[in-house]
Amino acid sequence: MKRxxxxxxxxxxxxxxxxxxxxxxxxxxxYQNYEVLVGCPLDLPSFTKVKLLKTDNHIGxxxxxxxxxxxxxxxxxxxxxxxxxDDKFINKFLNTMLNxxxxxxxxxYKTDSQSSIFDRAYNMTCNLWxxxxxxxxxxxxxGIYILKGSKFPDYFDGYSxxxxxxxxxxxxxxxxxxxxxxxxLEVIHSPNHTLKSFFQRAWLHGKFKPVDKIxxxxxKLFIKYNEKLRVKLFAGAYFVTVYxxxxxxxxxLFSNNKEGLKFEGY
Numbered sequence: 261m262k263r264x265x266x267x268x269x270x271x272x273x274x275x276x277x278x279x280x281x282x283x284x285x286x287x288x289x290x291y292q293n294y295e296v297l298v299g300c301p302l303d304l305p306s307f308t309k310v311k312l313l314k315t316d317n318h319i320g321x322x323x324x325x326x327x328x329x330x331x332x333x334x335x336x337x338x339x340x341x342x343x344x345x346d347d348k349f350i351n352k353f354l355n356t357m358l359n360x361x362x363x364x365x366x367x368x369y370k371t372d373s374q375s376s377i378f379d380r381a382y383n384m385t386c387n388l389w390x391x392x393x394x395x396x397x398x399x400x401x402x403g404i405y406i407l408k409g410s411k412f413p414d415y416f417d418g419y420s421x422x423x424x425x426x427x428x429x430x431x432x433x434x435x436x437x438x439x440x441x442x443x444x445l446e447v448i449h450s451p452n453h454t455l456k457s458f459f460q461r462a463w464l465h466g467k468f469k470p471v472d473k474i475x476x477x478x479x480k481l482f483i484k485y486n487e488k489l490r491v492k493l494f495a496g497a498y499f500v501t502v503y504x505x506x507x508x509x510x511x512x513l514f515s516n517n518k519e520g521l522k523f524e525g526y
Contacts, residue, residue: 267332367445466505
């Protein structure tokens with residue numbers, strides 16, 4: 261049986277410590293048929309068996325460059341502040357892939373025991389943004405997403421902050437891609453937020469991502485979510501900040517949509 265090659269495509273902002281941890285979690289995998297590509301706008305120290313690509317400071321263009329240079333059967337996109345949860349992560353994915361035979365996979369965020377309350381709350385909000393009850397047609401795929409080869413369209417270049425994921429995954433759905441988010445593919449996420457950066461991120465989230473129309477469902481998921489009360493309080497404050505930002509920035513968001521993209525469902 262052919263052993264598929266895995267291409268890890270890492271978007272980096274130049275945070276060396278986080279990037280090193282991310283690469284180490286890949287190098288520790290039991291499954292060894294893979295390549296690692298890192299796109300970064302800054303000069304980075306060389307890493308063994310890692311292909312470094314110089315990019316501008318634009319997440320969509322960085323991911324496009326990584327995709328065009330990858331040669332794996334499966335492309336795994338992740339950011340530098342993410343680590344694979346254990347040394348059998350690839351094996352678990354391959355087992356999932358063999359059983360489900362889908363085109364695109366996503367995974368949830370996992371918080372390690374050393375994380376601050378801000379990181380725990382942020383990861384909770386990220387997971388709630390992904391969760392949609394029966395998970396039909398997710399518009400984001402969480403902390404990691406895996407594409408079958410490079411046949412998928414490029415990212416739209418009109419977004420420099422995370423909002424590029426919404427129209428992109430809308431496009432995947434329109435192309436009838438078979439998509440699923442799997443709990444078994446969760447990854448450790450360490451954004452290292454402070455109080456200030458936590459709420460700055462919430463404001464940017466509301467500014468650059470389309471208005472969400474499934475708040476009622478998310479409230480139910482929020483209540484059921486397994487986290488401590490103080491973490492939930494910060495997560496709730498994050499969502500409130502997002503919605504306030506969306507209210508003030510909704511007009512500019514759509515008026516600046518020069519490419520005519522449709523934000524379906526949001």
